[in-house]
Amino acid sequence: MDLELAGKVALVTGGSRGIGKAVARQLALEGMDVAIGARQRAALDSAAKELTAETGRRIVPLIADTSSTEAVNAMVAATVAALGRLDVLVNNAALVGGVPSSDLATVDEAAILDDLNTKFLGYVRCARAAAPHMQRQGWGRIINIGGLAARQAGTIAGARNAAIVHLTKTLADMLGPAGITVNAIHPGTTRTERTAVGWAEQARKQGLSPEEFERKLAGQHAIRRVVDAKEIAYLVAFLVSPKAGAVTGEVIAAGGGPSRAVYY
Ligand SMILES: NC(=O)c1ccc[n+]([C@@H]2O[C@H](COP(=O)([O-])OP(=O)(O)OC[C@H]3O[C@@H](n4cnc5c(N)ncnc54)[C@H](OP(=O)(O)O)[C@@H]3O)[C@@H](O)[C@H]2O)c1
Numbered sequence: 001m002d003l004e005l006a007g008k009v010a011l012v013t014g015g016s017r018g019i020g021k022a023v024a025r026q027l028a029l030e031g032m033d034v035a036i037g038a039r040q041r042a043a044l045d046s047a048a049k050e051l052t053a054e055t056g057r058r059i060v061p062l063i064a065d066t067s068s069t070e071a072v073n074a075m076v077a078a079t080v081a082a083l084g085r086l087d088v089l090v091n092n093a094a095l096v097g098g099v100p101s102s103d104l105a106t107v108d109e110a111a112i113l114d115d116l117n118t119k120f121l122g123y124v125r126c127a128r129a130a131a132p133h134m135q136r137q138g139w140g141r142i143i144n145i146g147g148l149a150a151r152q153a154g155t156i157a158g159a160r161n162a163a164i165v166h167l168t169k170t171l172a173d174m175l176g177p178a179g180i181t182v183n184a185i186h187p188g189t190t191r192t193e194r195t196a197v198g199w200a201e202q203a204r205k206q207g208l209s210p211e212e213f214e215r216k217l218a219g220q221h222a223i224r225r226v227v228d229a230k231e232i233a234y235l236v237a238f239l240v241s242p243k244a245g246a247v248t249g250e251v252i253a254a255g256g257g258p259s260r261a262v263y264y
Pocket of ligand 1: 013015016017018037038039064066067093094095096097145146186188189191192194
């Protein structure tokens with residue numbers, strides 16, 4: 001299926017590594033030019049260099065902290081200045097897990113506010129800055145990367161992902177008349193270039209070898225393996241294509257079936 005994305009332009013926040021980088025790669029492989037945003041220059045530049053060499057597309061690295069309105073506005077303006085237009089925004093920048101501790105007695109208020117400022121308000125800022133460019137051309141796509149913690153109690157940070165769901169439907173209603181669709185994707189535990197280190201540490205704490213730990217993790221999913229970041233990217237590529245124009249305000253989980261709960 002031709003996703004009809006060639007020649008379009010995307011901005012992927014948090015595109016220097018992990019899911020964001022996998023998304024930027026896939027969109028570039030579909031023929032898009034892509035701006036990637038993050039805070040740290042070295043990783044961002046190295047991702048841009050790698051993806052340019054791999055895909056032959058223009059990949060523009062933009063330093064921007066999405067917790068700053070000024071930085072977000074400048075990032076969106078720089079995307080349009082460098083690549084000529086903006087068709088697709090992928091809101092992804094945030095730290096996995098968000099708030100380190102969920103212990104009620106000791107949970108750090110500042111950490112909660114920082115996390116919401118990046119993940120929830122950061123997505124709002126980016127959508128607000130990107131929307132006028134899409135509205136002017138009467139077409140656009142916004143994807144909000146949430147997380148399956150939205151559907152599972154137990155972590156304070158899970159609330160941010162529930163908030164992303166609400167934001168997604170609200171933006172879909174606001175922007176739909178201008179030809180813009182807005183959808184959310186919930187990853188579950190997802191393999192990225194960084195997971196091996198974290199899993200090795202968890203394996204050690206549980207007295208397991210890394211292989212045993214990974215087998216245990218895989219066994220907790222209906223598909224009996226852990227989802228890879230590129231599988232999130234395939235879903236993004238479909239949802240931002242003109243062919244997915246009928247889908248908006250939706251939330252799609254791409255976690256490999258980690259939960260036994262049933263959702264309508
Ligand atoms: N991986 C998973 O298992 C998983 C599961 C559920 C949901 N998710 C969600 O998927 C998204 C990506 O996760 P990931 O695993 O790819 O994370 P990751 O490997 O830690 O990458 C996070 C990216 O976001 C950037 N970033 C973080 N804070 C930022 C800020 N304030 N401003 C701009 N950029 C910022 C990071 O670059 P800098 O540090 O240089 O800024 C990096 O590029 C997140 O929204 C996360 O909540 C991930």
